[in-house]
Structure formats: C-alpha cells, structure tokens
Amino acid sequence: MILLQWTLTPELLYQAGTGILLFLLVVAAIFSVVQKDLLMAIVGTSLVSLILSVLFLLLHAPDVALTEAAIGVALTTAIFLIALRKTGRYEE
Amino acid sequence: MDTFYYILGGILLLALVIAAFRFFQGPTAPDRIVALDAMSIILTAGLAMLALVFHRFIYIDVALIYAILGFMGIVSIARWMEKGI
Numbered sequence: 188m189i190l191l192q193w194t195l196t197p198e199l200l201y202q203a204g205t206g207i208l209l210f211l212l213v214v215a216a217i218f219s220v221v222q223k224d225l226l227m228a229i230v231g232t233s234l235v236s237l238i239l240s241v242l243f244l245l246l247h248a249p250d251v252a253l254t255e256a257a258i259g260v261a262l263t264t265a266i267f268l269i270a271l272r273k274t275g276r277y278e279e
Numbered sequence: 280m281d282t283f284y285y286i287l288g289g290i291l292l293l294a295l296v297i298a299a300f301r302f303f304q305g306p307t308a309p310d311r312i313v314a315l316d317a318m319s320i321i322l323t324a325g326l327a328m329l330a331l332v333f334h335r336f337i338y339i340d341v342a343l344i345y346a347i348l349g350f351m352g353i354v355s356i357a358r359w360m361e362k363g364i
Contacts, residue, residue: 200288207295207296211295214303215302224308226356226359226360229356233352234302234318237319237322237349241322241325244326244329244341245329249340252341256341256348256349260351261349261355265355265364268355268356271359
C-alpha cells in the first residue's frame with residue numbers, strides 16, 4: 188500500500204538529485220582530506236567547489252553560485268597549484 | 280514537456296555518478312583529471328537545464344561563467360603536470 192504511493196513526483200526527483208549531489212560533496216571532501224598525493228587533494232577541492240556551486244543554484248541563489256564558480260574553481264586551484272610547485276607533491 | 284525534463288535530469292545524474300566512480304576509483308592522476316573535466320561538462324549541462332526548468336534566464340549566465348572557469352581550472356592543472364606553472 189505504501190509502495191503504491193511512491194510514484195515519481197517532481198518533489199521526489201528534486202530531493203533525489205539534491206541528495207546525490209550532497210553525497211558526492213561529502214565523499215569528495217573526505218577524499219580531499221585523506222589523500223596523500225597533494226595534487227589529487229587540490230583536484231578534490233576543485234570538485235567540492237564545483238558541486239557546491241550547483242547546490243547554491245538549486246537553493247535559488249545565482250549570485251552566490253556565480254561567485255563560488257569564479258573563486259572556487261579557477262582562482263583557488265591556480266593559487267594552490269603555484270604553492271604546490273614551490274613545495275613537494277607528496278606528503279610525508 | 281515536464282516528462283522530458285525528468286528523463287533528462289535522470290540521465291544527467293546517472294552520467295554524473297558514473298564519472299564520479301571513475302574519479303574516486305581511478306588509480307593514476309590523469310584518470311581523475313579527465314573525470315573532473317567530464318563532471319564539469321555534465322554539471323554545466325545540468326545548470327542550463329535548470330535555467331529552463333525554473334524559467335529564469337539569469338541562470339544561463341551562471342552556466343556560462345561556470346563553463347569558462349571550469350575550463351581554465353582544468354587547463355591550469357594540465358599545465359602544472361607538464362611543468363608549465
């Protein structure tokens with residue numbers, strides 16, 4: 188009886204998409220923290236910022252999403268890569 | 280027309296999950312970087328779809344900035360790997 192009411196409503200699809208994005212966000216953040224290869228940690232940070240921008244748009248905040256995409260994806264990645272060039276790639 | 284958007288969103292989420300599997304699984308660095316590029320393109324398509332769903336044309340600008348800066352991020356990582364930066 189309960190299962191018959193579980194049809195594909197728009198709210199269910201919206202919540203499923205938001206849930207998948209939130210799950211990927213948490214997994215990417217944990218991946219970025221525990222990684223010993225620091226280049227992969229930077230790539231994981233870029234992925235976190237990428238998914239977070241889509242989540243800001245889903246919460247109806249396009250200006251915050253625009254700023255997050257500008258700063259998080261390009262600027263933070265470039266600055267971290269310049270810092271990584273001056274230090275070592277692998278963490279001891 | 281709404282059914283079209285539901286099918287499109289489901290296909291994009293499936294493609295995102297498959298690319299994320301390669302991102303977290305991939306043994307070498309180029310695997311993960313190419314997976315990140317693929318996820319960036321898939322999410323850009325998702326943003327353009329959300330602009331159609333919500334009927335707000337300001338959301339198209341977010342997709343545009345996102346595409347350009349995502350490309351710049353991938354290019355900077357690729358330049359790092361061939362010792363350019």
